[in-house]
C-alpha cells in the first residue's frame with residue numbers, strides 16, 4: 444500500500460479522518476493519510492476545545508490600531524534629552540521588528556498545525572500581531588510625519604544598528620530553521636530534528652510574548668510617567684500589552700498541550716532543556732542589549748532596575764510553564780509604574796479603572812478575559 448510511505452501531504456485528503464483521537468495537533472511525517480485530517484474545515488468537535496476557547500476570548504479583545512489617535516507631538520519628543528530619544532528610537536524599532544518577525548513566524552506555525560482549532564488560533568493570533576505592526580507604523584509616522592527619512596532611519600535601526608541587529612538576528616534565527624525545513628517541503632529533515640525545531644519555535648514565541656517585549660513597553664510607560672509625554676502612544680501600547688499578556692497564557696497552554704506529541708520524537712528532558720534555554724537566551728540578549736546601549740547612561744531607569752526587571756520577568760514566566768526560576772529575583776523593580784499602567788499578572792490596574800469611562804480603554808473586557816482564562820486554565 445503506497446499510502447503507508449507518504450510522499451506528500453494532501454490539501455484535500457480523501458482518505459482522511461477528522462475525528463480520529465490519534466490525530467496529532469501538529470503535522471508529523473509518519474502518520475498514514477487515513478490518520479490525518481481531510482482538510483474539510485470544521486470546528487464542531489475540536490480535539491482540544493480549550494484552544495478554540497482562546498480564539499473566542501481573543502476575538503472579544505478586537506481593537507483597531509487605525510482608529511486610535513496618534514501623537515503628533517514632535518515638540519514633546521524633541522524635549523527629551525539625547526539618551527531618552529535614543530532609547531525611545533531603539534525601543535520603537537525593536538518592537539516593530541518583534542511583531543514583524545511574529546507575523547512571519549506565525550504563518551509557518553499555521554502550516555505546521557494540523558487541527559482546525561489550532562489553525563484558527565494561528566490565524567487569529569496573526570491578525571492581532573499584524574494589528575500591532577500597524578500600531579508601530581502609525582506611532583512612527585505620526586511622530587515623524589514631517590520627515591520620511593527619519594521614519595526610515597528609526598525603522599531600519601533594527602538591521603543597521605549593530606547591537607539591535609545582533610539581538611534581532613538571534614530571534615530570527617530561532618525561526619529560520621523551520622522556515623528552511625518548510626521551504627524544502629520537509630524533505631531533508633529527520634523526525635527528531637523536526638521535533639527539536641518545533642520545540643525551539645514554540646519556546647521562542649513564548650519567550651517573545653512573555654519576556655522580550657516588556658522592557659520596551661516599560662520604556663514607553665516610563666516616558667509618560669516621568670515627563671507626561673506620548674500619551675496616545677502609551678494608550679496604544681497598553682492595548683498591545685494586554686494582547687501580549689493574553690498570548691503569554693495561550694502560548695504557555697499550547698506548549699504544555701503539545702509537549703506530549705513533540706516528546707514522541709525527542710526526550711522530555713531535551714524538550715524541557717530547549718524551552719528553558721531558549722527563554723534564557725532571549726533574556727540574556729535583552730540584558731546584553733541594555734548593558735551595551737545604555738552603558739553608564741541611565742535614562743531615569745537604572746541599569747540595575749532594567750536587569751532586575753528582565754530577570755524577575757524571566758523567572759515568573761518560567762514558573763508559569765512549570766519550570767524552576769533561574770535568576771532568583773522576586774521583586775518587581777517597577778511596581779509603581781505597573782500599578783499605574785501595568786498589569787503583569789492581572790490585566791486590572793488602578794489607572795485603567797479610572798480611565799475606563801472616559802476613554803476607549805478595554806481594560807474591563809481584558810480583566811474579564813483574564814479572570815476567565817485563570818479560572819478555566821488554572822494558571
Ligand SMILES: [Fe+2]
Nearest residue numbers: 542571572575
Ligand atoms: Fe504583538
Ligand SMILES: [Fe+2]
Nearest residue numbers: 652686687690
Ligand atoms: Fe503576541
